[in-house]
Amino acid sequence: MTTTKEVPALALADITCRFAARDDASKAYTAVANATLNVARGEFVSVVGPTGCGKSTLLNVAAGLLEPSSGTVEVFGERLLATAGVNRRAGYMFQADALMPWRTGIDNVIAGLEFRGVPRTEAVAQGEGWLRRVGLAGFGDRYPHQMSGGMRKRLALAQTLILSPDILLMDEPFSALDVQTRQLMENELLALWAEDRKSVLFITHDLEEAIALSDRVVVLSAGPATRPIGEFRVDLPRPRDVSEIRMTPAFLDLHREIWAAMKEEVLKAYEQQKAI
Numbered sequence: 554m555t556t557t558k559e560v561p562a563l564a565l566a567d568i569t570c571r572f573a574a575r576d577d578a579s580k581a582y583t584a585v586a587n588a589t590l591n592v593a594r595g596e597f598v599s600v601v602g603p604t605g606c607g608k609s610t611l612l613n614v615a616a617g618l619l620e621p622s623s624g625t626v627e628v629f630g631e632r633l634l635a636t637a638g639v640n641r642r643a644g645y646m647f648q649a650d651a652l653m654p655w656r657t658g659i660d661n662v663i664a665g666l667e668f669r670g671v672p673r674t675e676a677v678a679q680g681e682g683w684l685r686r687v688g689l690a691g692f693g694d695r696y697p698h699q700m701s702g703g704m705r706k707r708l709a710l711a712q713t714l715i716l717s718p719d720i721l722l723m724d725e726p727f728s729a730l731d732v733q734t735r736q737l738m739e740n741e742l743l744a745l746w747a748e749d750r751k752s753v754l755f756i757t758h759d760l761e762e763a764i765a766l767s768d769r770v771v772v773l774s775a776g777p778a779t780r781p782i783g784e785f786r787v788d789l790p791r792p793r794d795v796s797e798i799r800m801t802p803a804f805l806d807l808h809r810e811i812w813a814a815m816k817e818e819v820l821k822a823y824e825q826q827k828a829i
């Protein structure tokens with residue numbers, strides 16, 4: 554018998570995604586093949602893989618934005634059908650900003666609450682709280698174009714977390730930031746995550762970022778027919794400072810081990826790109 558505790562927050566089982574091929578629409582391109590991936594409750598899982606391998610595709614499947622050609626998605630034990638709508642237990646943070654340029658900071662943060670019908674005064678009160686927590690107190694009346702890249706990411710994080718999703722789906726959210734800002738954001742994400750340990754599926758092509766943040770790192774093969782080829786538990790102590798943990802021997806050992814599994818796939822993807 555399985556208890557509720559063992560039911561994963563997110564279970565992708567045997568997922569295959571085919572798209573029409575670029576050069577000939579009658580042919581199919583298999584981006585992802587037979588990929589199985591679970592995220593336990595409260596677990597922080599990163600998925601790393603070379604460029605173009607199918608990371609965003611997998612995340613879109615988990616979000617219920619893309620129906621896989623075959624395979625199933627279960628969210629806390631319940632079958633997710635993209636045809637029946639998006640994954641309502643999940644919050645999604647994209648690589649590019651999903652901020653609304655015509656809305657001020659506070660109005661961006663509370664947008665989701667407003668769509669849910671929360672009265673404005675209550676939404677604003679909650680929104681101000683979130684602006685404070687992400688270090689943007691006093692910036693609520695600025696528009697996104699009046700903010701730096703790092704501030705916009707903080708705003709997007711508040712916009713996602715205010716809805717208190719049980720699962721956080723993040724697609725290379727910090728890749729556009731400079732190294733210092735990025736490490737600050739990674740530490741902030743970890744601090745917020747530590748407060749109530751949601752389940753996180755974090756996509757990145759940066760192995761260091763994956764190890765520094767996660768409980769587990771899943772490595773994807775190069776495409777086509779991408780699938781997980783390795784899984785590594787990250788037993789580094791928490792709380793972590795992402796810039797300090799990178800210097801520790803345990804981190805470096807793990808990095809060496811995972812990179813050995815990843816290197817060939819990265820080179821394969823690079824050769825494929827050159828051939829295009």
Ligand SMILES: Nc1ncnc2c1ncn2[C@@H]1O[C@H](COP(=O)(O)OP(=O)(O)OP(=O)(O)O)[C@@H](O)[C@H]1O
Nearest residue numbers: 572573584603604605606607608609610611758776
């Ligand atoms: N809607 C689509 N139609 C056709 N092909 C697609 C579609 N979506 C993705 N693909 C193809 O599937 C493959 C995987 O794409 P995906 O965006 O998931 O890769 P990725 O690992 O997220 O890449 P990146 O590292 O550049 O973000 C690519 O070859 C891409 O061209």
Ligand SMILES: [Mg+2]
Nearest residue numbers: 608609610724
């Ligand atoms: Mg992507």
